[in-house]
Amino acid sequence: MPDRIRLDGKTAVVTGAAGVIGAATVRLLAERGARIVAVDRRLQDLEAVIRELPASSEALAVAADVTVEDDVARYVSAATDRFGRIEIFYNNAGIEGEVKPITDYALEAFRRVIDVNVIGVFLGLKHVLAVMLKQNAGSIINTASIAGLLGSPPTAVYSASKHAVIGLTRSVAIECTGTGVRVNCVCPGLIESRMLGAIFEGRYGSTATPPRAIERVPARRLGQADEVASIVAFLASDDASYVSGSAYTVDGGRTAG
Numbered sequence: 534m535p536d537r538i539r540l541d542g543k544t545a546v547v548t549g550a551a552g553v554i555g556a557a558t559v560r561l562l563a564e565r566g567a568r569i570v571a572v573d574r575r576l577q578d579l580e581a582v583i584r585e586l587p588a589s590s591e592a593l594a595v596a597a598d599v600t601v602e603d604d605v606a607r608y609v610s611a612a613t614d615r616f617g618r619i620e621i622f623y624n625n626a627g628i629e630g631e632v633k634p635i636t637d638y639a640l641e642a643f644r645r646v647i648d649v650n651v652i653g654v655f656l657g658l659k660h661v662l663a664v665m666l667k668q669n670a671g672s673i674i675n676t677a678s679i680a681g682l683l684g685s686p687p688t689a690v691y692s693a694s695k696h697a698v699i700g701l702t703r704s705v706a707i708e709c710t711g712t713g714v715r716v717n718c719v720c721p722g723l724i725e726s727r728m729l730g731a732i733f734e735g736r737y738g739s740t741a742t743p744p745r746a747i748e749r750v751p752a753r754r755l756g757q758a759d760e761v762a763s764i765v766a767f768l769a770s771d772d773a774s775y776v777s778g779s780a781y782t783v784d785g786g787r788t789a790g
């Protein structure tokens with residue numbers, strides 16, 4: 534029986550690939566045999582991620598801004614020019630934005646969060662889906678957050694953007710009815726990372742993890758980027774053949790109660 538979690542010969546496009554979760558996912562997808570197209574803002578950051586991959590990996594780095602439609606079209610055509618198809622799309626680039634109460638939140642900062650976290654995800658969906666629908670096959674995984682399921686002060690704008698990602702995921706999954714394309718999202722909880730430190734700093738005045746944040750997590754610890762990557766790799770694989778339109782929490786149980 535073929536190993537359904539292997540991704541041999543499949544092409545995976547990953548945005549935000551130089552970030553903590555993106556880089557962990559690129560590593561796991563490559564270890565499982567996928568060919569990688571890594572997308573982020575700076576080429577040198579992507580090259581550092583690619584250097585760490587197994588020697589047998591095939592990987593292409595594309596510097597692009599996910600909020601610019603021409604850049605999105607360019608990373609999609611770079612993937613199809615090099616590898617012919619796109620079977621997996623991890624639509625993951627995101628920013629936390631300002632960590633401030635809404636009365637202090639600058640309009641420009643609000644627009645920037647929506648631009649990256651919602652318009653960036655929309656543009657990726659639009660351009661990659663066009664390729665996958667022609668193939669009649671593919672798996673798209675967007676990165677939402679538990680902030681897309683719960684209110685999250687003082688990151689209300691971030692929370693609003695991630696609620697939008699879940700709405701896009703569910704709606705586009707239904708738009709793909711009758712095709713071989715599945716669309717899901719992951720909702721990471723508190724993952725040990727620069728982004729979480731920045732949110733703690735704005736919320737509690739220090740990047741350190743406060744005990745009260747952990748007390749609300751049944752697993753009693755922060756999550757690791759690898760633990761998000763393993764769910765993304767599952768959703769990307771044929772093992773998840775009956776999974777679409779879902780919002781998978783990877784949060785140690787934080788949203789269970």
Ligand SMILES: NC(=O)c1ccc[n+]([C@@H]2O[C@H](COP(=O)([O-])OP(=O)(O)OC[C@H]3O[C@@H](n4cnc5c(N)ncnc54)[C@H](O)[C@@H]3O)[C@@H](O)[C@H]2O)c1
Binds near residue numbers: 548549573653720726
């Ligand atoms: N870290 C967490 O605790 C956590 C929890 C829930 C959800 N998330 C989500 O996971 C995703 C990855 O987060 P992370 O923790 O790895 O953060 P990160 O900051 O390490 O990575 C994000 C990456 O996105 C890239 N990026 C940002 N704007 C971009 C743009 N306009 N064009 C191209 N690339 C751009 C950044 O350069 C960075 O490499 C984000 O969508 C984030 O909202 C993170």
